[in-house]
Amino acid sequence: QIQLVQSGAEVKKPGASVKVSCKTSGYTFSNYGITWVRQAPGQGLEWMGWISGNNGNRNYAQKLQGRVTMTTDTSTSTAYMELRSLTSDDTAVYYCARGGGYADYWGQGALVTVSS
Amino acid sequence: DIQMTQSPSSLSASVGDRVTITCRASQGISNYLAWYQQKPGKVPKLLIYTASTLQSGVPSRFSGSGSGTDFTLTISSLQPEDVATYYCQKYNSVPKTFGQGTKVEI
Numbered sequence: 001q002i003q004l005v006q007s008g009a010e011v012k013k014p015g016a017s018v019k020v021s022c023k024t025s026g027y028t029f030s031n032y033g034i035t036w037v038r039q040a041p042g043q044g045l046e047w048m049g050w051i052s053g054n055n056g057n058r059n060y061a062q063k064l065q066g067r068v069t070m071t072t073d074t075s076t077s078t079a080y081m082e083l084r085s086l087t088s089d090d091t092a093v094y095y096c097a098r099g100g101g102y103a104d105y106w107g108q109g110a111l112v113t114v115s116s
Numbered sequence: 117d118i119q120m121t122q123s124p125s126s127l128s129a130s131v132g133d134r135v136t137i138t139c140r141a142s143q144g145i146s147n148y149l150a151w152y153q154q155k156p157g158k159v160p161k162l163l164i165y166t167a168s169t170l171q172s173g174v175p176s177r178f179s180g181s182g183s184g185t186d187f188t189l190t191i192s193s194l195q196p197e198d199v200a201t202y203y204c205q206k207y208n209s210v211p212k213t214f215g216q217g218t219k220v221e222i
Contacts, residue, residue: 035212037160037214044201044203044214044215044216044217045152045154045160045203045205045214045217046214047205047211047212047213047214049210050210050212059211061211062117062211095159095160097160101148101165101212102150102162102165102205102207103150103160103162104162104165104171106159106160106161107159108159
C-alpha cells in the first residue's frame with residue numbers, strides 16, 4: 001500500500017533550521033511529485049511548494065523563497081524539506097503529500113515547534 | 117496570485133441535511149480544483165479532484181461541481197462522521213493555494 005512516513009517532531013530555537021523527511025513506499029517515486037503543506041495551530045492549510053519526483057523541478061511559495069529548500073533522494077524514495085531562519089510563525093505541522101497538483105496520499109505530519 | 121475564497125466559514129446542520137460549500141477563485145482556473153476533508157486532529161483527505169471526480173473510496177453522498185471561477189462541494193445527506201473542516205485547492209498553476217476552510221458541525 002502507498003505510504004508516506006515523515007520524521008518526528010522537532011523543537012527548534014529561533015534562527016535555527018529544520019529538515020523534515022518523507023519516506024515513500026508502495027508506488028514509483030519518479031512518477032509523482034511531492035507537495036509540502038503546513039498548518040499552524042488552529043489555522044488552515046498553507047501550500048509551501050512542490051518538487052518533481054523525476055527531474056527535481058520545484059516551485060516554492062513566494063513567502064518562503066530564500067528560506068526553504070525541497071530535495072529528493074530517488075535511491076531511497078525520500079523527499080526532504082528544509083526551512084531556515086525559523087521564527088515562531090513557523091510553528092506548525094508540516095505535511096508531505098503525493099502529487100504535484102492535487103495530493104492523494106499524505107504523510108502523518110511532523111510538528112515543528114519554534115521556541116526560545 | 118489567484119485567491120480562493122470559501123463560504124461559509126462555518127455551518128451547522130442536522131443529520132440528513134443537504135450541505136453545500138462554495139469556493140470562488142479570483143480568476144478562472146478551468147476545472148483544476150480539489151476538495152479535502154480534515155477531521156479534528158487528523159490528516160487531510162482528498163475527496164474530489166478535477167472539480168467533480170470522486171476519489172476512490174469516498175462515499176457517493178459527496179459531490180463536486182463547477183468550472184472557471186465558481187465551485188461547490190455538496191454533501192447530499194449529512195452524517196455524523198462528516199464533521200470536519202473542508203478545504204478547496206486550486207492546482208492549475210503555482211501557487212497552488214488552499215481556501216481558508218469551512219467548518220461543518222452537526
